[in-house]
Structure formats: structure tokens, C-alpha cells
Amino acid sequence: MTQEKWGEIRQRLLKTVGQNNYKTWIEPIAPGNVEGGIATLHVPTNFFGNYVSQNFSDLILHEINAEGIVASRLNFALDPKGAVAAEPVAAKATQKAVAKEQPARQEVTTTAPLDPRFSFDNFVVGKPNELAHAAARRVAEGGPVTFNPLFLYGGVGLGKTHLMHAIAQELKQRKPEMNVLYLSAEQFMYRFVQALRDRKMMDFKELFRSVDVLMVDDVQFIAGKDSTQEEFFHTFNALVDQHKQIIISADRAPTDIKDLEERVQSRLQCGLVVDLHPTDYELRLGILQSKLEVQQKTYPGLVVADGVLEFLAHRITANVRVLEGALTRLFAFASLVGREIDMDLTQDCLVDVLRSNERKITVEEIQRKVSEHFNIRLSDMIGPKRLRSYARPRQIAMYLCKQLTTRSLPEIGRRFGGRDHTTVMHGVRRIEELKQSDGQIAEDLELLGRALKN
Ligand code: ADP
Numbered sequence: 001m002t003q004e005k006w007g008e009i010r011q012r013l014l015k016t017v018g019q020n021n022y023k024t025w026i027e028p029i030a031p032g033n034v035e036g037g038i039a040t041l042h043v044p045t046n047f048f049g050n051y052v053s054q055n056f057s058d059l060i061l062h063e064i065n066a067e068g069i070v071a072s073r074l075n076f077a078l079d080p081k082g083a084v085a086a087e088p089v090a091a092k093a094t095q096k097a098v099a100k101e102q103p104a105r106q107e108v109t110t111t112a113p114l115d116p117r118f119s120f121d122n123f124v125v126g127k128p129n130e131l132a133h134a135a136a137r138r139v140a141e142g143g144p145v146t147f148n149p150l151f152l153y154g155g156v157g158l159g160k161t162h163l164m165h166a167i168a169q170e171l172k173q174r175k176p177e178m179n180v181l182y183l184s185a186e187q188f189m190y191r192f193v194q195a196l197r198d199r200k201m202m203d204f205k206e207l208f209r210s211v212d213v214l215m216v217d218d219v220q221f222i223a224g225k226d227s228t229q230e231e232f233f234h235t236f237n238a239l240v241d242q243h244k245q246i247i248i249s250a251d252r253a254p255t256d257i258k259d260l261e262e263r264v265q266s267r268l269q270c271g272l273v274v275d276l277h278p279t280d281y282e283l284r285l286g287i288l289q290s291k292l293e294v295q296q297k298t299y300p301g302l303v304v305a306d307g308v309l310e311f312l313a314h315r316i317t318a319n320v321r322v323l324e325g326a327l328t329r330l331f332a333f334a335s336l337v338g339r340e341i342d343m344d345l346t347q348d349c350l351v352d353v354l355r356s357n358e359r360k361i362t363v364e365e366i367q368r369k370v371s372e373h374f375n376i377r378l379s380d381m382i383g384p385k386r387l388r389s390y391a392r393p394r395q396i397a398m399y400l401c402k403q404l405t406t407r408s409l410p411e412i413g414r415r416f417g418g419r420d421h422t423t424v425m426h427g428v429r430r431i432e433e434l435k436q437s438d439g440q441i442a443e444d445l446e447l448l449g450r451a452l453k454n
Pocket residue numbers: 118122123124125129154155156157158159160161162163287320321324
């Protein structure tokens with residue numbers, strides 16, 4: 001794609017995404033080639049590429065097509081110039097570490113730019129994330145290290161990176177003299193490999209051992225990568241020994257990360273492990289309300305009809321990023337077509353998002369809900385005990401698994417402590433009968449079914 005064409009496309013994007021988004025997310029993009037229906041765009045960092053891809057790819061593609069370029073997909077590639085520009089940061093930090101001339105003001109070293117929008121102010125706190133938030137706030141004070149590491153984990157898009165950036169930025173403000181290093185586990189590996197290749201392991205070690213706060217995002221990435229794990233382990237230990245704060249995030253708990261050495265797992269657990277739970281309706285609504293204010297600054301005058309936010313909070317449950325993307329898209333489309341954001345527009349504009357967010361109920365969810373409903377322990381419900389007070393809820397859970405998931409009987413059996421499929425079948429039949437004859441059971445099923453589909 002020529003610079004000229006891209007210039008045209010950019011101008012149009014400016015109108016649809018608004019000045020702020022444009023400056024931050026569109027301007028730094030450089031056009032690449034178009035091949036086999038794929039248009040390549042060069043971006044300065046992976047983080048940047050991901051963000052643009054999640055939030056603006058539809059619009060960009062739309063404008064590219066409108067410019068007469070045939071492409072059905074975008075590919076975000078790292079700008080080779082951008083990658084080179086990242087080098088001096090590492091080099092500078094290393095020199096500092098080696099020279100250690102003056103402990104005066106050291107810059108916060110980051111490989112990925114910290115996103116200013118990922119601040120504590122912009123983080124909406126609700127029940128599912130209050131603990132993680134409180135722990136993040138605590139380490140962001142930069143006081144004496146009380147738990148090391150802080151290990152934050154949770155599913156995709158629940159705010160781990162947001163909290164990490166918030167901590168780094170808060171520390172930067174409160175303690176400008178501290179050397180804070182934030183990077184993804186992938187970047188850690190990349191630097192490690194590069195140091196090996198360039199025979200600069202000493203520099204690498206110096207750099208990582210000279211930080212005051214080390215933050216590594218998405219640590220599950222190094223699972224199965226043996227020498228990176230090994231190096232990470234040593235870095236980790238060296239910093240803990242010096243009472244330097246370490247903050248780690250992952251998409252699951254330390255013990256659930258497969259192919260992570262046991263000694264690394266146990267090291268990761270020795271501080272404070274907190275998880276971000278899946279969002280609930282109230283939190284999603286709160287997040288939407290706060291993002292709405294941001295959007296309205298970009299698109300003054302656009303009106304959102306009553307019920308739209310509630311609808312989104314109800315229907316898009318999986319991931320805050322998707323929720324946020326939906327809102328961005330709604331505003332962009334509404335401003336394009338000059339309409340109010342009402343239910344009709346929402347349905348039109350978000351068909352695909354809404355479809356892919358149709359709730360998929362899992363066996364685990366059913367087991368949890370049923371055990372809560374009957375006030376028994378999950379382990380008792382899945383375990384071998386045959387007492388009626390466990391066996392009946394177990395059968396109810398099996399029945400619901402058969403009804404509400406696509407799992408086969410043997411699969412369900414396996415998840416109920418390795419039971420045989422005939423046991424599951426028997427349980428399902430029993431509940432089918434009882435549903436007709438026992439009013440209490442019918443009511444339990446009704447309640448549970450509703451709670452699960454919500
Ligand atoms: P993760 O790293 O856990 O995959 P991110 O931190 O990248 O998730 O969050 C995804 C998006 O959702 C980001 O834009 C982030 O700002 C937003 N987000 C997540 N949780 C919250 C929250 N509690 N309040 C405000 N924004 C949130």
C-alpha cells in the first residue's frame with residue numbers, strides 16, 4: 001500500500017476514531033504491503049499491535065477497502081525501525097547498572113511503553129477483583145517488601161496487564177528514584193536469547209539484578225522453555241535475596257502452569273497469590289459506565305439510549321477487552337452513520353460479538369453451582385462418598401451437565417471423579433424421573449438452570 005493511499009485512509013480514520021485515538025493508535029502505524037488479501041501494517045510494539053487489532057481492525061479494514069484496496073484481513077507486524085529503537089533502553093540501563101555512578105534519578109526502564117490509560121484511577125473495582133486491586137495498591141506504595149512475589153492471575157482480559165501498568169506508573173510517580181522494570185515473559189525470553197547470541201550474558205544479568213522492582217507479565221509463556229526458565233529462576237532468587245519486589249502475572253495459578261519446573265512453581269507461590277475472578281454483572285456495568293465517559297469525550301453529542309449498557313453487561317461476559325471493544329465500535333459506527341446508540345444499532349453493529357459470547361456453560365461451573373446450592377463441599381460431590389446428601393446433588397449435577405453442555409456421558413463421568421458412563425446414565429435417568437414426581441427437585445432444577453444460564 002502506498003504512503004499516499006495510507007495517507008487518505010488515515011484521514012478518514014481520524015474522522016471515525018476521533019483525535020485522541022488517532023494520535024495514540026493510528027498515527028504511529030506505517031503501511032506495509034498487501035498480499036493474498038492480507039494487508040500488513042507496521043506497528044512499534046506487540047502491545048500496540050494487539051490493542052489496535054482488538055479495537056480498530058474492523059474500521060481500518062473498512063477504510064482500506066473503501067480506498068479500493070482488496071484485503072480481507074490485517075496483519076500487524078513489528079516495525080523493524082521500532083524494534084531497533086528499543087535497544088538503547090536496555091543498553092542505557094545496563095550501563096547505569098555497571099557504572100552505578102549516582103543513585104540520583106533513574107528513569108523507569110520499560111521495554112513496552114506503559115499505557116497511560118492503564119492507571120489505578122481508570123480501574124473499576126468490584127467484588128471479583130477487589131483483592132487483586134488491594135494487593136496491587138499495596139506494592140505500588142513502594143514501601144518495605146512484605147510479600148514477594150505478588151502473583152496475580154486470572155483469565156484473559158480481566159485486568160492483569162492493566163494492574164501491572166498501574167503499579168509501574170504509580171511507583172514512577174511516588175518513587176522516581178526506583179528502577180522499575182516491566183516486561184512480558186516473552187520479552188524476557190527474547191532478551192535472554194539475544195544476550196546468549198551476542199555473548200552478552202553478563203550485561204543481561206547485571207541489568208536484571210540491578211532493578212528495584214521487576215514486573216513480568218504473562219509468565220505462563222516461559223513454561224516448557226527450559227533455559228529461559230532456568231535464567232528466570234536465578235534472576236528471581238537474586239532479587240528476592242536483595243529484598244527487591246517482584247510482581248508476576250499469569251493466566252492461571254502457579255501450580256496449574258504445565259511444564260513449569262516445580263522449583264519455579266514453588267518459588268512463585270511463596271509470596272502472595274491473588275486471583276482476578278471472572279467479572280460479575282455489576283462490575284461489567286461499572287466498567288462500561290466509566291468507559292462511556294471516555295468515549296463521550298471523543299464523540300461529544302452521541303447519545304446512548306437507556307438499557308444499552310445493561311444489555312451489553314448482561315450479554316458480553318467473557319472478557320473486559322471485548323466489552324470495551326464493543327463500546328468503542330458502537331461509538332465509531334454511530335458517528336459514521338449519524339445515529340443514536342439504541343438497541344437496534346447495538347444489535348446490528350455487534351452481531352458477531354454477541355453471537356460468540358453466547359454463554360457456554362462448563363461442567364466445572366455446574367459442579368460449583370450445585371455444590372453451593374446444596375451447601376456441600378465440591379470435593380464431596382465429586383468424590384466417592386455414597387451418602388444420599390452427596391449422591392443426590394451429584395446426580396443433579398450430572399443431569400445438568402448432560403442437559404446444558406455438549407459433553408458425552410463418559411466425559412461427564414471422568415469429571416465426576418472418574419465414574420463410569422453407566423453411572424452417569426443411571427443418575428441422569430433417576431433425576432428425569434424425580435423431576436416428574438418430586439416438587440422439590442423440580443424446583444431445585446429450575447433454580448439451578450436459571451442461575452447457570454444467567
Ligand atoms: P489481561 O492482561 O488480564 O488479559 P488487560 O489488563 O489487558 O487484561 O485488560 C483488558 C482490557 O480491559 C484493558 O483495556 C483494561 O483496561 C480493561 N479492564 C480490565 N479490567 C478492568 C477494570 N476493572 N476496570 C477498567 N478497565 C478494565
